[in-house]
Amino acid sequence: MNLTLDIGNTRTKWALFQENTLTDHGVTTTEGLAHLCGQVAWQRAIVCASGDADLRPLTLTGRPVHLLSHSSKLPIAIDYATPETLGADRIASACGAWRLHPHANSLIIDAGTCITVDFVDASGTYRGGAILPGIDMKFHALHTFTARLPLLENVTGEQNVVTGRSTDQSITAGVLTATRFAVEGFVRHYRSLYGQVNVLVTGGDAERLIEEGSLARLTVERHPNLVMTGLNEILKENEK
Secondary structure (H helix, E strand, O other), X not given: OEEEEEEOOOEEEEEEXXXXXXXEEEEEEHHHHHHHXXXXXXXXXXXXXOOOOOOHHHHXXXXXXXEOOOOOOOOOEEOOXXXXXXXXXXXXXXXXXXXXXXXXXXXXXXXOOEEEEEEEOOOOEEEEEEEEEOHHHHHHHHHHOOOOOOOOOOOOXXXXXXXXXXXXXXXXXXXXXXXXXXXXXXXXXXXXXXXXXEEEEEOOOHHHHHOOOHHHHOOOEEOOOHHHHHHHHHHHHOOO
């Protein structure tokens, strides 16, 4: 049984795989990692971590633990000028896309704290992508770096407004609608260059990008466990 872990600053997402099948998954606090290790049955683990994660709860079990980096053995090639700076989550999601769509062009949109756009071509080569401020980051930036703009949180309704008729609507247009326009532009750009391109959307804000937005009309796939799928593929590659 493979244990895949995506360790962030405050919480840890985990999943269990039996070969290629995801059998269980969940979220715990970073401090709850030790409890998790004792509660789930696993033989080997792989970790995707942002920052310096404390892996002692894993390593003290004596079971093999692989820390993902650009130097890990991967099922895809990396064509990136600074591979040492490439986020482990971006690597994992790219490998997940290759697992789901082998020998095909794939564009991965990960809508989290930041929004990342990553491209894997049909040869199995990661070509790079883009990093945008995430939705909540944009809302907070408008409030923090101006004197009078309010902080909008948990915005619902009128999410597709383009011409705001109030300050709140104008902020919504500048954040949600403009973000959707940007992501839609990336999708159209890659499809104009490569023809058939699978678009895989993941991350906590995936639904905010898809629902009632232009992405819903562009034939995209929602994959909430894409990073975990990629981590499992990488772990299998490093067992060889």
